[in-house]
Structure formats: structure tokens, C-alpha cells
Ligand SMILES: Nc1nc2c(c(=O)[nH]1)N[C@H]1C(S)=C(S)[C@@H](COP(=O)(O)O)O[C@H]1N2
């Protein structure tokens with residue numbers, strides 16, 4: 001059987017207990033309101049492969065503490081092992097353990113990103129050039145899948161807003177569309193017949209959602225290069241939306257005037273909408289959205305309440321003023 005990637009000796013991975021000074025984490029979480037920001041990278045250089053350290057200065061422990069809201073829930077970040085071994089990435093299979101087994105087949109270097117549509121600057125960029133202008137930041141976000149499980153994950157990335165501004169979107173740019181790479185020779189899930197999903201995987205955001213400071217283009221995890229199963233070399237994270245909005249291994253970004261297609265809505269419109277905001281009041285036909293199971297919690301641990309907008313309502317509720325969120329789910 002193919003080796004699981006990344007093959008990082010456990011000794012090279014900073015254990016979360018060390019990575020996060022648990023005591024200041026808890027203290028700061030009570031003091032600070034906001035799940036935002038704050039390590040500054042020396043340069044957004046991306047050498048090497050999955051698991052290699054990023055040129056990134058980790059957050060001071062006190063500001064790490066401020067990254068996740070205090071909510072009375074258990075907000076201890078999940079372990080690296082949990083985050084890289086329990087994945088949804090249907091290009092590599094439908095089971096949670098398939099991506100960890102199969103994702104090493106994807107070659108993430110060289111990689112290029114095409115930017116197109118309603119913008120003054122468009123074109124195709126090598127990944128290194130694409131990322132060069134930006135500083136990396138660390139963000140610890142709650143992550144909730146529509147399947148009613150959740151994690152807390154320390155991502156490293158670039159705010160999508162600063163990334164997109166460089167392309168000078170025009171006034172017609174009302175949405176941003178994203179596409180995953182289509183490479184059936186390296187992605188066994190794309191080669192299976194009948195198709196599991198209409199490929200390539202697609203996602204979209206309204207432009208104001210894309211420009212919200214919480215929205216992140218992710219290149220790393222726990223201060224290291226993003227492992228393939230988590231969406232290397234570049235994936236989206238929109239922490240107030242269900243996990244499926246977090247499209248992986250992006251090769252195309254397009255500014256559009258009309259609402260773009262998103263894959264899960266296309267596949268099963270009765271279950272998945274365009275907005276996909278985490279909302280405990282809007283049930284899914286197969287999974288309760290009122291509660292969630294935190295991955296790694298002890299077996300008989302109670303499920304925890306799912307928070308409106310995944311706990312980020314202060315920062316994003318304004319985006320949806322006046323919208324019927326039962327209709328626009
Ligand atoms: N290209 C692609 N992106 C994807 C998916 C996928 O199957 N293909 N699954 C989505 C779903 S349903 C979830 S929950 C998250 C999982 O991200 P993680 O494996 O890093 O936790 O990725 C999202 N992005």
C-alpha cells in the first residue's frame with residue numbers, strides 16, 4: 001500500500017501542548033473577543049513539500065490565545081494527527097481516511113493559478129509568484145462540516161481580501177469562483193466511474209464574503225506546509241460556512257457578475273445551497289445542524305451546541321441582513 005503522507009517523523013512535529021501554551025491560551029481566550037489574526041511571516045516563500053516548515057514566525061502565545069472565541073466550549077486545537085487523518089477530499093476517495101492514503105499522488109509543484117473574469121489584472125501565475133507579495137498569518141478557526149463534526153485548526157494563510165485586491169476587480173465583480181485541479185491520473189476519485197461528483201470541484205463566494213477579513217487562503221497547517229490531504233498547495237477557508245465551501249488545491253479564480261456554480265449544490269441542490277452558512281436553525285435532511293461532535297473528544301462526550309455562523313456572528317452577520325437564511329441556505 002502507498003505510504004501515507006506527509007512522512008514527518010513525529011519528533012519533528014511540535015506537539016500542540018507545546019505549540020500552544022495552554023495556560024495563556026485559556027487566559028487570553030477569556031480576555032479577547034475575536035478569532036483573528038496574527039503572526040507575521042518573514043516572507044511567503046513556499047519551498048519544499050508538504051510538512052516542511054514555513055518561513056513563518058509563530059504567534060506570540062498571548063495572541064494565539066485570542067484567536068478562538070471564548071464560548072464555554074472546548075476550544076483546544078485538534079492535534080496535527082487528527083487534522084491530517086480525518087478528511088473530506090472526494091478526489092481521493094469518499095472515506096475519511098482515503099485522502100491520507102491517496103493524496104501523496106498529487107504533484108503540487110510546479111503549480112499555477114489562473115486569474116480570470118471581471119478584473120483589470122488577469123493571467124496565469126506560478127504559485128511562487130502568486131504568493132510572493134503577501135505575508136503569512138496564523139489563524140485558529142473553528143471548522144464545522146455539514147456532517148455535524150467539527151475541529152479547531154491552526155491554519156497559516158493569507159487573507160483572501162488582500163490577495164484579490166491586487167487583481168483590481170471591476171464593479172461587475174459581484175462574485176468570486178474557484179476551481180480545484182482536474183487531474184484524474186493523480187486523483188483516483190476523479191477517475192472512478194460513474195463520477196462521484198461533477199468534476200472539477202467548484203466553489204463560489206459573494207464578493208463581500210470573499211473580502212471579509214476572516215476569509216483565508218490557506219497554505220499551511222501548524223506552521224508547516226499544507227499536507228496534500230488538506231488541500232495543498234492552496235485552499236480556501238471560510239470559517240462561518242460549512243466545510244465544503246473550503247475548496248482545495250485551487251487552480252482557477254474567476255471574478256463573475258452572476259452567481260457561480262458550486263459543486264455540492266449542483267450535485268444535490270435539496271441538501272446544499274450556495275451560501276452554506278453554519279446555522280443551527282436550518283436543518284439538513286441527513287444531519288442535525290443543532291449540535292456537533294468535536295473530533296478527538298472522548299467517545300461518550302456530549303455533543304456540543306453548534307453556534308450561529310459557527311461562532312463568528314459578530315464579524316459576519318451584517319453580510320446577511322434582511323436575507324431569509326432558510327431560503328438562502
Ligand atoms: N476539491 C475538494 N475540496 C473540498 C472537498 C472535496 O471533496 N474536494 N471537501 C470539502 C469538505 S465537505 C470539507 S468538510 C472540507 C474538509 O477539509 P479538511 O479535510 O482539511 O478538514 O474540504 C472541502 N473541500
Ligand SMILES: [Mo]
Nearest residue numbers: 145146243244
Ligand atoms: Mo464537509
